[in-house]
Amino acid sequence: MSVSSVRQILIVLCLTVFLMQASLAGENGKLPGAGLIHQLKFGVLAHDVGDLWSGFHRENGVDLNIEVVLAPSMDVLGGTLRPALGGSINTNGDTSKGYLDILWQYNFSSGIFVVTGVGAAVHDGKLHASHVDRKALGSRVLFHIPLEIGYFLTPRTTFSVYFDHISNAYTARENEGMDTLGARLGYIF
Template sequence: MKVVLPVSQLSLFFIFLLLILMPMVTYAEPLISEVRIGLLGHDVDGLWSGSRYEKGTDFNAELVFSPSWPLWGGQVRPNFGITINDSGDTSKVYGGGLWEYSWNNGFFVVIGGGLAVHNGETDDANKINKKQLGSPVLFRVSFETGFTMAKRHRLSVMFDHVSNGYLADPNDGLDTLGIRYGILF
């Protein structure tokens, strides 16, 4: 399977990534705080998007970076990830920030936001079995909850939604839902 993003989309994504990563070079702590991998249901029906056109399973990998900022009892950290669909439907790369709150008993909750660049359809009425996402760059929101075991290993359920936020037409949106394993450094 080959995931190809047009050069203009990649340029926008790398500029966005550079803006996120540039402030991190001044920190003395390790760059990566956590690595997360998972299997996600692709274009899950009945969630935020409301309709299902695409199929398959998504393989997800995400880096959570070390610099953190306290906010509302939790920590805010930058993240970068990739989701690849095994059926040739929409795949994406994304980046942004995560707010995480952890309880002493090991449970945690994560809320994220940022941007995603995808290789799916934007507006092609001839592709009836594909999401029409309206824009090559999308907003991404995520929610994750899980449990930390042995202080380093995590198991969680993660949901994410990407869409253009009605800034373009059409705006089908795309939801994924699945499980992830994380390891803290």
């Protein structure tokens, strides 16, 4: 899967989600609170950050991230579980990824929130150590583990610091893993 293919998939995904949400609009043109999408998040992330979970870095560039948090939810342990899908496109032509997660969010009364989850990611990076400037991820499908800490700027707008890690958890011989870290803005429908 090439970077171009991942970009095309993400563009189609975004347009599809937008059209689905727009089709759920009421007669007054406002988006309903019980629509398909709970929140959209957009971010700029540092790619393959060293000295975090994966321990070192080989790849460069900035990742442009988009995530759609879907409306179906379930209350668990004082927080809320929701499905999400998203992707990060690397602006340097290195590893890009798409992912599907189950997220758990806890909102504090102060306006601060925390999100964590687990899911699967598909990437277009290298599987084996054939390039010194690319990570050997070992498997096309990887575990995706996000962590986010943020603040409600308004009841519908959020700002957050976002971290995610992808790896195969040693289900393959090579497992260099990759971390991203950055900031995101979110809009709640």
